[in-house]
Amino acid sequence: MCEGMEVKICLIGMGNVGTCFLRLLKEKHDNIRVNFNFNCKLVAIFEHDGALIDNDGIDLDNLLEDYNNLRKNQYWKSNVKAQDLISTLDIDICIETTPTNPNTGEPALTHIIEALNNKIDVISSNKAPFYLHYKKIQDLAEKMNCLVKFEATVASCVPAISIRKSLIGNTISRIRAILNGTNNYILSRMATEGVSFSVALKEAQELGYAETDPSLDINGYDSAGKLVILSNELFGWSKSIEDVKIKGITKITPHALELAKLDGYVIKHLAISEENNLIVEPRLVKKDSPLNIQGTLNLIELQTKYAGSIILIGKGAGGFEAAAAILNDLISIVKKRRGF
Amino acid sequence: MIYLEVRLPDIPGSLIELIKPVSQNGGNIHGILHHHDKKINNMIPVNIWFELSEELIEVSLKNIKKGLMEKNIQLIKISVGSKNKILTFILTGHVFDTDITETIKRLDSKNIKVLELHAKFTEIDEISSVLMKVEFPEDMTKFELTNEIEKICKEKNLFLIRS
Numbered sequence: 001m002c003e004g005m006e007v008k009i010c011l012i013g014m015g016n017v018g019t020c021f022l023r024l025l026k027e028k029h030d031n032i033r034v035n036f037n038f039n040c041k042l043v044a045i046f047e048h049d050g051a052l053i054d055n056d057g058i059d060l061d062n063l064l065e066d067y068n069n070l071r072k073n074q075y076w077k078s079n080v081k082a083q084d085l086i087s088t089l090d091i092d093i094c095i096e097t098t099p100t101n102p103n104t105g106e107p108a109l110t111h112i113i114e115a116l117n118n119k120i121d122v123i124s125s126n127k128a129p130f131y132l133h134y135k136k137i138q139d140l141a142e143k144m145n146c147l148v149k150f151e152a153t154v155a156s157c158v159p160a161i162s163i164r165k166s167l168i169g170n171t172i173s174r175i176r177a178i179l180n181g182t183n184n185y186i187l188s189r190m191a192t193e194g195v196s197f198s199v200a201l202k203e204a205q206e207l208g209y210a211e212t213d214p215s216l217d218i219n220g221y222d223s224a225g226k227l228v229i230l231s232n233e234l235f236g237w238s239k240s241i242e243d244v245k246i247k248g249i250t251k252i253t254p255h256a257l258e259l260a261k262l263d264g265y266v267i268k269h270l271a272i273s274e275e276n277n278l279i280v281e282p283r284l285v286k287k288d289s290p291l292n293i294q295g296t297l298n299l300i301e302l303q304t305k306y307a308g309s310i311i312l313i314g315k316g317a318g319g320f321e322a323a324a325a326i327l328n329d330l331i332s333i334v335k336k337r338r339g340f
Numbered sequence: 341m342i343y344l345e346v347r348l349p350d351i352p353g354s355l356i357e358l359i360k361p362v363s364q365n366g367g368n369i370h371g372i373l374h375h376h377d378k379k380i381n382n383m384i385p386v387n388i389w390f391e392l393s394e395e396l397i398e399v400s401l402k403n404i405k406k407g408l409m410e411k412n413i414q415l416i417k418i419s420v421g422s423k424n425k426i427l428t429f430i431l432t433g434h435v436f437d438t439d440i441t442e443t444i445k446r447l448d449s450k451n452i453k454v455l456e457l458h459a460k461f462t463e464i465d466e467i468s469s470v471l472m473k474v475e476f477p478e479d480m481t482k483f484e485l486t487n488e489i490e491k492i493c494k495e496k497n498l499f500l501i502r503s
Contacts, residue, residue, distance in 0.1 A: 251499040255460035255469040256430050260501075262458060263428060263471060267501055284428055284503040 005037065007334055008091045010044035012082045012111050013098035014070065017125050017152070018045075020319035021095065021326050026060045028327060038334055044089055045070065046082035048098075053077065055090065083107070086114045093333060095326060096124040102216055102225070105129040109137075116140045116148070121337075123329040125152035125322045131225035135238040147336060149329035154226045155179060155298040156321035158314035161233045162328070163302070171305035172234050175273040179226040181296030181316050182210045182217040183249050183269040187282075188294045191257050191266055197250060209296055219248035220269070220280040227271035227278055230300070239278060247281035260284055266292050341370065341475055342390050342401070343453065347383040347414040350376075355386070361407025362390055365400040370455040373448065383414070389453055389475075425476055426455070427485060429502035431493065432469045436461070438496035440470065450488050452476045 011018050025040055033039055041057040047070065052058060054075045063069050070076065086094065094115035100108040105128035112129055115122045117140070124130070129137060130150055141148045154160045155177075178184050182204055189200040201218065204210035216222045224244040231237055249269050260267050265284040268291055272279045285291045290311055293299050298316030303309055315321050344362070348354040355374065362369060367390035375385040392400045401418070408415050435443075436459075444454050453475045461468030476485045486502060493500045 247499075251432055252501070253432055253467065253469055256432050256501060259430055259458055259460055259469050259471040263473075265428070265503065267430075282501045284430065284501055286503075 005033075006039050006041050007093065007330075008041045008043050009093045009095055009330070010046065010082075010086075010089055010091045011042065011095045011097065012046040012108075013096065014045050014047055014067075015097065015099060016319040017322045017326070018095075018097040019064075019067070020323035021097065022060055023064055024320065024323045024327055026064060032331065036331055036334060040330070043091055044085075046085075050076060050078040051080050051082065051085060053085070053089070083110045083114045086111070086120065087118045089120075091120055092337075093121045093123060093330060095330070096122060096126060097322075097326070098126065100126045100128045102128050102221065105132045109133060112137060112148070113140065116144050116146050119144050119146060121147040121149075121333050123149045123326055123333070125150070125326060127153040127222075127225045127229060130232075131228040131241045134228070134232050134240065138238070147333050149333060150229065151329050152322040152325035154230045155300060155312070155314065155316040156318060157324040157328075158298055158300065158312050158316060159328075160230055160300045160312060162332070163310075163312065164234055167302070167304065167310075170307055172302050173274070173305055174303040175227070175230060175234065175271070175300065176291065176303070177223075177227065177230070177271045177298070177300040178268060178291065178293060179223040179230075179271045179298055179300075179316065180217050180220075180269065181298060182214060183220075183223070184293065184298075185209050185296045186218070187249060187252065187257075187267055187269060190252065190254060191261070192294075194254050194258070196254055197252060218250055220246040223269065223271045224278070224280045227273055227280060230271075231273040231278060234302070235273065237276075244278040244280055249282055252282055261287075268292065341420075341453070341455070342367070342392055342397075343417070343419045344388045344390075344404075344415070345417040346386050346388070346408065347416060348386050350379060350382050350384050357411050358386065358388065358408070358413055361404050361411070362388065365392075365403045365407070366396060367392055367400070367404065371453070371457075373444065375445075385416070387448070389455065425478060425480075425482075426473060427476065427482065427503060428471065428473045429489065429500060430469055430471050431498045431500060433467060433493075433496065433498035434465070435459070435468050435470045435498060436464055438498065443492055443496070446492055447474060447488070451480070452485060452488060 044053045052073050096108050096111050098108050108126035109129040112122050151161050185204050186200040224241050224246045228239055228241050264287050267282050268285045270283045300312045369390045371389050373387040378385050455475050456473035458471045
């Protein structure tokens with residue numbers, strides 16, 4: 001791969017993240033060619049009900065003009081599945097962005113395994129396969145001499161995972177993070193407005209910050225999954241979500257927030273990785289602490305041995321944010337394959 | 341932090357007599373535990389803990405002891421816990437209905453001293469929140485301390501938020 005100027009990719013899942021990725025790819029096409037010396041050729045797009053496969057490269061202009069053009073295309077095949085066709089494709093990188101079951105990791109897990117079994121590098125924005133089966137995926141990737149990248153799974157475009165290569169001369173001793181924008185928004189509103197949890201949640205739903213079923217967020221499962229991935233990557237562990245002690249935010253009351261405030265604290269839903277322990281729970285944080293961020297932002301604080309605390313803050317969700325992380329992964333895979 | 345353990349006669353006004361020499365000698369009282377349930381021969385064990393200015397600690401302690409002796413207050417133990425560590429946490433749930441005094445005593449029995457306590461509630465039998473500041477021994481880790489608090493929380497169905 002990448003010895004010439006063309007990198008062939010397939011996209012599995014053309015939802016919000018997948019579509020944003022294609023838009024970004026189109027926008028950055030010239031930039032990638034000039035700065036990184038390769039062209040990206042999209043040869044397949046898989047959806048739940050079929051696939052568009054064109055070995056000459058799919059016309060992004062036409063496709064992005066109208067999503068319906070996907071199924072109107074002459075190369076569209078109905079009722080075919082990615083896991084059945086990945087082995088038949090001549091591609092270098094498989095990009096996986098399907099909606100995935102948080103408890104099983106499917107169908108993303110199968111797509112990832114299938115791609116790796118066929119010696120195809122993988123980029124994914126799906127958390128579940130990695131917080132459930134991190135070791136299995138990494139072992140297979142190593143065995144097949146493949147690269148697997150998943151920057152978008154933790155805090156989206158905030159370089160939480162890729163910062164590792166910038167800290168190889170240092171030692172990270174602890175991670176403290178706010179990895180769920182919904183929860184941070186709810187707690188911020190409860191603290192500033194004195195509203196109850198249910199009122200703040202409803203507001204978050206109306207603004208589109210929380211899902212109709214917010215249970216994965218408010219019960220801490222989403223943060224726990226991200227913490228597992230981040231800790232495995234930064235500490236070299238092979239843990240799964242079952243190793244995390246998880247507490248959500250549903251039992252936090254306005255009274256608790258008032259008491260915290262009286263003593264100079266705020267309550268934040270923290271994801272903490274320290275001394276081989278993984279914890280997601282509400283914690284009292286000093287009001288003037290850098291962890292006291294507002295709204296839907298994400299934050300990752302890395303306590304390091306030689307440089308103290310290093311903090312990353314940014315938007316942890318959104319289609320283009322995830323898309324930018326995927327594109328980053330794509331460029332880094334190409335660079336690595338070229339020996340950089 | 342200074343910890344004082346005394347025996348007081350179970351008569352009105354005796355607690356005031358204990359507090360006087362402490363406060364008159366610059367003691368900033370953080371907490372008092374009155375063990376009515378452990379009364380022996382009409383004498384009640386009382387724990388009191390307070391802060392003293394670092395520079396005056398020796399003189400103040402000497403004067404407090406002298407004041408207690410003058411009032412015939414039986415001094416059992418006095419200790420300076422300056423090396424102890426402090427943790428703040430909030431408990432949410434039926435904190436009062438599940439006997440907050442017993443919660444404090446349970447912590448005390450593990451050498452975890454409640455220094456401060458603030459409460460917020462609408463009705464006494466409704467869900468309430470209590471902020472506690474505790475001091476714990478130097479040889480106890482935060483993890484061990486949290487485990488002790490978690491045990492109580494699990495038993496009493498309370499929700500813990502710690503610093």
